[in-house]
Amino acid sequence: MSKTATITIGNNTYDMPMRGGTEGPEVVDIAKLYGQANVFTYDPGFMSTASCESKITYIDGDAGILRYRGYPIEQLAEHGDFLETCYLLLYGELPTAAQKSDFDYRVTRHTMVHEQMSRFFSGFRRDAHPMAVMVGTVGAMAAFYPDSADITDPHQRMIASMRLVAKIPTIAAMAYKYSIGQPFVFPKNDLDYTSNFLHMCYAVPCEDYKVNPIIARALDRIFILHADHEQNASTSTVRLAGSSGANPFACIAAGIACLWGPAHGGANEAALAMLAEIGTVDKIPEFVQRVKDKKDHTRLMGFGHRVYKNYDPRAKIMQKTCHEVLRELGIKDDPLLDVAMELERIALSDEYFIERKLYPNVDFYSGITLKAMGFPVSMFTVLFAVARTVGWVAQWKEMIEDPSSKIGRPRQLYTGAAKRDYTPIGKR
Secondary structure, three states: OOOEEEEEEOOEEEEEEEEOOOOOOOEEOOOOHHHHHOOOOOOHHHOOOOOOOOOOEEEEOOOOEEEEOOEEHHHHHHHOOHHHHHHHHHHOOOOOHHHHHHHHHHHHOOOOOOOHHHHHHOOOOOOOOHHHHHHHHHHHHHHHOHHHOOOOOHHHHHHHHHHHHHHHHHHHHHHHHHHHOOOOOOOOOOOOHHHHHHHHHHOEOOEOOOOOHHHHHHHHHHHHHOOOOOOOHHHHHHHHHHOOOOOHHHHHHHHHHHHOOOOOOOHHHHHHHHHHHHOOHHHHHHHHHHHHOOOOOOOOOOEOOOOOOOOOHHHHHHHHHHHHHHHHHOOOOOHHHHHHHHHHHHHHHOHHHHHOOOOEOHHHHHHHHHHHHOOOHHHHHHHHHHHHHHHHHHHHHHHHOOOOOOOOOOOOOOOOOOOOOOOOHHHO
């Protein structure tokens, strides 16, 4: 017998079906509550509301668990590469050697963008934020690739998916090059996905650029860690935009726009800004005291997480990656990194932080790592978008292929003026 939840409203009771997933808490299906009881539920921020059914990513914030298609993030980051993770998210299973080779080949051969797109960039101010360029340029992809915008055709959906995963790193590198006034660098088919991205960012026509394999592997791992994160703000935005039947390029552009917010993709940028505000190691004790002072509004950025109430599993991998990069690059005289390392030490040993589970999160370490790699702060969220594109695409595809999917239409609790009559302007 299936379980039900009884909701009592006044003198009436309503039995709502309950549904259970593979893991995680059960949910009360209230889809028919309004029709039966003429009431809505109220849940700002959707803290207790499941907006969809998904088979892609599972998170248990209390236990510090993140899995893609059932595979622990630690195993994927340690043993696989980003394109293998892309295949897993898109197709639901890890690829065989032959499937992986074919997938890598197809993505690599899709990395070039339409040549007319290079002229599109010249319409932006030279000092435009790279994320502003990304939102506009990715949205414009629908004008350059209209042949894969029919979302009812499974074949076109997969071509669009492949194009997005392959071309967004190229567009991101072009946005970076444009922001620093350097010529665009074409992708190279003999390089792997992440090495190719680094080459497009840092190579110049005047001399050869050799990709450091340790840096490439570190960035590849960062991409894996950020590939998907369940129904976060940007993913929910992509699904909501897609529920209207919008083309996939417009949906991903909407996700990029949402990711740009400092509370979401800009968190690593905010963490670095905090480190810059502290300035030097000797000022850390004063800063920590301000954080502990309830009357002070000083915020600790890059620590703790809305979902993870335990140590963010991505942060453990990112911490190791961060230290590998710093060792490889031999960075010893960067005051910002000195502050970061000391703040990390304090956070992991101070009872105040431990009791409140304010552990360094993935944004704390990724900001430090990307800065050490030479990326400007303005590119941090762009790199996040490069990694998250495959997750957005996988979630979008899943929603389109779900026969129970409907156009998103949240309800509201109206608290505005009641009915009132129009007054002619001369009598107001």
